[in-house]
Amino acid sequence: MDSYKLEQLTVFVENRTGELLAITSILEKEGISITSIMLADSSEFGLLRLLTPEISRAKEVLLGNGFMAQTTQVLGVRIENHIGSFSRVVRILGWANIDIRYTYTVNEKNDGIFIFKVDDNLLEKGAKALLDGGVSLIKHEDL
């Protein structure tokens, strides 16, 4: 199941002008491409979630520039472009009593990739439930 665990980078972002630009500029300068990006915010601060092919280098350069960054494990599923396909995934996880902490998408030409965060101790169970339900889980190299 381990091969289905995707690594995502979470970066702490202060609610301050120019903060996001500071992060993206660093990655740009280092030539690190961003596959997907999602900003979760509270009124005070945000958490930026990134998918990138060069996860450990991205983490290193951000830490080196004084940012707080951490890798997190998530699941990714490929979803066909028709009504109900996303619902199906959510339903499978629901049946398995697995809460989705958050979700975001990676854009592809036709299909969509949805990234799911579930509690760390439920990752294996979630991956198995999805596979059993016939959902196509993606691996790091598929991104």
Next chain:
Amino acid sequence: MVLCPEETLGKEDLRSLQLVRLKETLERVYHLVPFYKKSFDEANIHPENIKSLEDLEKLPFTKKQDLRDHYPYGLFAVPMDQIVRIHSSSGTTGKPTVVGYTAHDMDIWTEVVGRIFRMGGLTSRDILQNSTGYGLFTGGLGFHSAAERMKIAVIPSSTGFTSRQLLLLKDFGATAITGTPSFALHLAEVAKAEGYDIKKDFKLRTGFFGAEPASSGLKEEISRVWGIDYHEVYGLSEIIGPGVAGSCKHSDWLHISEDHFYPEIIDPLTCKTLPEGEKGELVITTITKHGLPIIRYRTGDITRLTRIPCKCGRTLARIESISGRSDDMLVINGVNVFPSQIEHVLSSIGGITLNYQIIAKKKGHLDKLEVDVELDESLMCDDVGVLEKLKKECERSLLNNLYINVAIHLVAPKSIARSEGKAVRVIDQRR
């Protein structure tokens, strides 16, 4: 019209009264409080060596830390069965400072506060809205007891709840009010916003304000918007609470009840007594209190002292409105806070570092305290909820321990500006 004959004593009569009371107090503390016996012995001074008021200079100072070191009752000079009231303020190391009053001390307290109410012309016909914090803080109950003793009707409205305060003020017909100057202005602002006609809807004619520094501009502004006389009240719990000094209508300097609280002004650096009129730190010796007599207490407040006669006829010395502090204490909406207290509270919370910055701001007329705290890298996590919980925990802990509302901002590690490697701890943007 003064409340007590001591307020108009001639200079020599006052000095001899002070000397008698001082000698009696020194005898008492020397024999009843081990701390004073030890500190006098170490300074090689016996109470018998104090033969004049000037000799007081030979005695060592008492500091806030001494109260903490003898937490809770170590500096009390009477057995607990004689204590009728205990008050306390927040402490630095989690331990608060504790003060105790005998029935005799309560009489003194109500008397000295009463003197200031009398300066404002209050009589039994007045209704006082006591918008000062009740509870462990000496403010609310100090005013309350004195007003009650003078048969003034007291509305114990305490602090906050601005709209309700305005409703009470109008419907109960208060003629006088107490509180912090910033709250008085805030109250006026909300009154306007809520459609009150300040001069018509309220019967206020006088106010007693203190617990935080106020410029003369601010005092005039309060006087003007409310159409009231402004009386400033000075006090600190270690001495007695509010009522140590207060201003009459002839001057904005404050008459200090020096027949109870003997004042000196010292240079806070050299600790030498300064001549009359020079600016320095106020040091007070209580010369009548029984429960917690205190010798040469370093108030930390910067002021001047004058004995130039006042038009009101009182001969008591006057101190100028407090112009600053000799230490880093902050006054936030009337509550005293030391940065070290904030640090102590934060140090008990996991997940944050002790790299913090305290920012005092004005929001409207009220003080607002913000603390930026750098997160601990080990606490970095992918869950917004965890970080929000941490922020709430910091805020709740500061409120519970220091009685102040603080807005916590979690910031990234090493993001707080450092000067020469050291973070700048306090930024006061109020001035």
